[in-house]
Amino acid sequence: MTKKLEGRVAIVTGSGANIGEACAKALASEGAQVVLADINIDGAKRVAQEIRDAGGEAFAHPLNLLEEDSVRTLVAAVLERYGRIDILHNNAADTRSAQMAADGPIQQLETAVWDSAFAVNTRGTMLMTKHCVAAMIEAGRGSIINMSSGVSILGDVFNPAYSASKSAVNALTRNTAAQFGKRNIRCNAILPGLILTPLSRSMMGAEQLALLEKHTLLPRLGAPDDIAKAVVFLASDDSSFVTGQLISVDGGITTHQPYVGEVLAQLG
Ligand SMILES: NC(=O)c1ccc[n+]([C@@H]2O[C@H](COP(=O)([O-])OP(=O)(O)OC[C@H]3O[C@@H](n4cnc5c(N)ncnc54)[C@H](O)[C@@H]3O)[C@@H](O)[C@H]2O)c1
DSSP states (O other): OOOTTTTOEEEEETOSSHHHHHHHHHHHHTTOEEEEEESOHHHHHHHHHHHHHTTOEEEEEEOOTTOHHHHHHHHHHHHHHHSOOOEEEEOOOOOOHHHHHHSOOGGGOOHHHHHHHIIIIIIHHHHHHHHHHHHHHHHTOEEEEEEOOGGGTSOOSSOHHHHHHHHHHHHHHHHHHHHHGGGTEEEEEEEEOOBOOHHHHHHSOHHHHHHHHHTSSSSSOBOHHHHHHHHHHHHSGGGTTOOSOEEEESTTTTSSOTTHHHHHHHHO
């Protein structure tokens, strides 16, 4: 059976672990040649090796989204090796536990914390798009998949800098889709709900996880593979008429009246 992404080259940022790892592996299993770009180069190398061990094609390259030169170097290396870029998955974000812990009440919010969220999550996404889009224009097609979050569209009491930076990613997604649609380059964003990873588990206690599960319409919280399946869809021709969309992959947590979780619990 022909694989959906045979002959296509994909860059996945922040793919040295967790959601990015799952996305990179899913793209590779559909035949894409995958570049694992991460500041965590050891993680990226491990994932690249695991993809090759499974019969896929991948290589790891260091990336620091804070530095435009690092983005330039990455893109040049990808073009030298593969000669094309078909898929860009902007997955990386500043999710360091110290950053997320400091991204709290606005009265105490340090400007450095705000700036770091925007520098990695939003400016980093813009820089990757800026340097990859010429190759997509030349190829006459491309798919850019930005990683946003459910908190980009709904108010929460945590992480104002992170939330705002992801709302800006939504705006950038639609702007990119508008700018490059006539070149056959699509740009969409995925808005995950809570995805169970070591980081999200460490940030939330059992009680908080149970609360989120109660308000999720489906009977479970998310897994990295749930996001990876959406990324493969958006990367492939299956979504060839889909662009400028903010696609929630969240078990329905952002779709209902705030009281639905309580009502369902009462109904048993
Ligand atoms: N886990 C969740 O519940 C959840 C929910 C909503 C959205 N998301 C989004 O999904 C994406 C992946 O999240 P995750 O949970 O797998 O977290 P993660 O921390 O495992 O992934 C972030 C990756 O980005 C990389 N990174 C950080 N700073 C970088 C920089 N300056 N340059 C290059 N790479 C850098 C990290 O090394 C890491 O590999 C993020 O965009 C996150 O905001 C996650």
